[in-house]
Amino acid sequence: MSVMDEINVKGLVCLEAGTGAGNTTLWLAKKGAKLVYSISNNQEHLDYAFKRLSKKYIKNVKFIKADLQKLDFLEEETIDLITAHMLINVVTPVDLFLIFKELTRIAKNKALIVVNDYNPLSSYQTERSHLVEELFRIENAVSYLANGEPILVWYPSEYTAGLLELLEWKVETIELLYDKTPWEKELLKEHLEVIEEECKKINNENLAENLLHQAIEILNQVGESETIYAGTIYSLIAKRKK
Numbered sequence: 001m002s003v004m005d006e007i008n009v010k011g012l013v014c015l016e017a018g019t020g021a022g023n024t025t026l027w028l029a030k031k032g033a034k035l036v037y038s039i040s041n042n043q044e045h046l047d048y049a050f051k052r053l054s055k056k057y058i059k060n061v062k063f064i065k066a067d068l069q070k071l072d073f074l075e076e077e078t079i080d081l082i083t084a085h086m087l088i089n090v091v092t093p094v095d096l097f098l099i100f101k102e103l104t105r106i107a108k109n110k111a112l113i114v115v116n117d118y119n120p121l122s123s124y125q126t127e128r129s130h131l132v133e134e135l136f137r138i139e140n141a142v143s144y145l146a147n148g149e150p151i152l153v154w155y156p157s158e159y160t161a162g163l164l165e166l167l168e169w170k171v172e173t174i175e176l177l178y179d180k181t182p183w184e185k186e187l188l189k190e191h192l193e194v195i196e197e198e199c200k201k202i203n204n205e206n207l208a209e210n211l212l213h214q215a216i217e218i219l220n221q222v223g224e225s226e227t228i229y230a231g232t233i234y235s236l237i238a239k240r241k242k
Contacts, residue, residue, distance in 0.1 A: 003175065003235040004083070004114060009033050012080035017068055017103060018087035022049025028083070029057035036061045037079075039068060069098040074106045082113040088160065089118050092149055097163060104167045104240065111240040113169065116177060120154040121231040124180045129230035131218055132183050138215045139195050142208075146201035151194065157234040169238040178233040185222045192219050 004024075010032035016025045019040035026049070028036045038061055040046050046063045053061060066073070082103050088096055103113065121133050136152055143151035161171045195215045199208040222228065 003116075003173070003177070003237060007081065007112065007114070007237075009081065013037075013078060014081040014083065015039060015074075015079045015103075015106070017082060017084040017099070019045045019049050019063065020085060020087075021045070022052050024083050024085045025049055025061060025063075026053060026057075028081075029053065029060050033060060033081075037074070038063045039066050039071070041065060041067055069095065069102050071102055071106055076105055077108045079103075079106045080108055080111050082107060082111065083116075084113070085116045087117065088115065088155055089152055092153060096153075096155070100163055100167055104169070107240040109240055109242050113164070113238050113240070115160055115164075115236045115238075117157075117160070117234065118154055118181065119156055119232045119234055121181075123156075123232040124229060126229050128226075128228045131221055132188070132228050132230040135188060135191060135195075135215060135218045138211055138218070139191055139198075142195050142198040142202065142211055145204075145207070146198045151198075154231070157236055160236055161238070164236075164238045168241055170241050171236065171238045173235075173237045175235055176232055177235045180229040181231040181233050182227045182229055184227050185219070185224055188219055188222060188228075192216065 004027065009028055011034050013035045014028045014033045015037040016028065017039060019025060019038045019042070022038065025036055025038040038046070038049060043065055046065055050063050091099060107113070121129065121136070140150035140152055143149065157174050161174060165171060192215055196212060199212045202208040
């Protein structure tokens with residue numbers, strides 16, 4: 001939250017695009033936001049974040065299940081601050097444009113948007129980085145076979161900045177939050193679980209078994225207490241202009 005610490009949240013109407021574990025939603029509420037819309041299309045994420053929220057902040061936070069491409073319940077120019085933490089790496093380029101377009105619609109003039117997300121894995125590499133890259137390649141392949149689109153997309157910060165500028169935002173700062181991204185085995189296991197679930201949707205059973213076997217073999221090469229570094233994480237702040 002180092003970049004966010006520089007923003008005075010008190011009294012602002014905020015929107016967290018992608019609730020996740022609710023960390024940013026909770027942070028905004030604690031820092032004195034007048035109202036926080038915490039938006040996700042995942043009910044489990046919303047329920048988990050709600051349980052973590054102290055009762056003293058409940059009246060200041062609205063947890064809403066919705067598609068970020070269609071926030072019809074919000075009028076134009078109603079939001080002072082938008083945050084998106086580790087959201088855009090799980091949406092396709094077309095969906096990303098449509099999400100940013102909708103967020104632009106509801107943003108006030110001079111509103112801020114803060115995007116924290118991953119640069120491509122190639123932005124930082126070690127001898128062991130290939131294990132993370134191979135696991136994620138399989139995850140994308142399985143998702144493509146099951147759903148017709150990849151599940152992970154690595155947008156360079158320059159791409160995100162250019163897209164926001166196209167939608168009339170002025171990029172104020174881009175900086176690294178992590179100059180190397182840590183991937184612990186427990187986190188990689190969560191990706192293996194996704195691969196396992198998506199494999200169940202693939203019609204070719206032999207292909208699904210083969211891909212899952214490859215993913216398991218990769219994960220078995222990672223030590224239980226090992227941290228593998230691959231890629232970097234950036235934070236971008238932009239201001240809405242008209």
